[in-house]
Amino acid sequence: MSSNKETFGKTIGFVFVVCLVCAALVSISAVSLKPLQTANKLLDKQTKILETAGLLEAAGKDIVGTYNQRVEAKMIDLASGKYVEGDVNMFEERADARDPAKSTKPENDIAGLNRRxxxxxxxxxKDEQGKVETIVLPIVGAGLWNLMYGFVGLEADLNTVKSVIYSEHSETPGLGAEVLNPKWKALWPGKKMFDEQNNVAIKIVKGGAKAGDVHGVDGLSGATLTSNGVENTLRFWLGEEGYGPFITNYRAGGLN
Structure with a gap:
């Protein structure tokens, strides 16, 4: 009986030691890999921003160098549309959106955010002479299955579309995932986000936009809910609860 208890005790002790060693190894790995993970995450973001601005091909392998030379990032307070101090590289929209002290519940949450x-x-x-040619705005909104994250690139008039690029989504392959299809992305350049009265006018048209419709983009075939999500996301972020105040200030020269 005593022998059995001793064997059982040794087994429990051995399992405990193994668990302790494994936990220590996982903890050490997590700490040592964090800087690399942070750097890779930043590189991925810089890559998407250059793609949105149409500079990815020109950048080649020098993503960081091109980004540092051509891109200036500034943090804004969405409610006022004015610049604020903050670490633009370490800013985490998702973390802030989950924090009630750093986020707001939209009154008209057409993007399905819950909190912004x-x-x-x-x-x-900027171009090689230092003149702003594209302004890239991060966007997030609900798709069919989950939130979709991306960027919209606008020309300096903050109306004419340069591109709409999604960087993360959980949409169905062959349907909603067609937001990544180059043919669909190619429909965006030159479209206008606002009408002559400065109302958000961009729309995703089921069955296809009419020729000459500067506000209409063809819907994704078989993915109505994803298409609606894209439209609602853009309408939200270009509206008053999104970048609307910033756009107004920038156009008026109030941020220069």
Whole structure:
């Protein structure tokens, strides 16, 4: 009996030691890999911003160098549309959106966010002479299965579309996932986000937009809910609860 208890005790002790060693190894790995994970995450973001601005091909392998040379990031308070201090590289929209102290519940939550971070980072992409040619705005909104994250690139008039690029989604392959299809992305350049009265006018048209419709983009075949999600996301973020105040201030020269 005593022998059995001793064997059982040794087994429990051995399992405990193994668990302790494994936990220590996982903890050490997590700490040592964090800087690399942070750097890779930042590189991925910089890559998407250059793609949105149409500079990815020109950048080649020098993503960081091109980004640092051509892109200026500034943090804004969405409610006022004015610049605020903050670490633009470490800013985490998702973390802020989950924090009631750093986020707001939208009154008209057509993007399906639940909560919207109070701040955002805007990216000013400049030409070789230093003149702003593209402004990249991060966007997030509900798709069919989950939130979709992406960027919209606008020309300096903050109306004419340069591109709409999604960087993360959980949509169905062959349907909603067609937001990544180059043919669909190619429909966006030149479209206008606002009408002559400065109302958000962009729309995703089921069955296809009519020729000459500067506000209409063809819907995704078989993915009505995803298409609606894209439209609602853009309408939200370009509206008054999104980048609307910033757009107004920038156009008026109040941020220069």
């Amino acid at each position: 971070a109070d701040n955002a980072v805007v990216y000013f992409v």
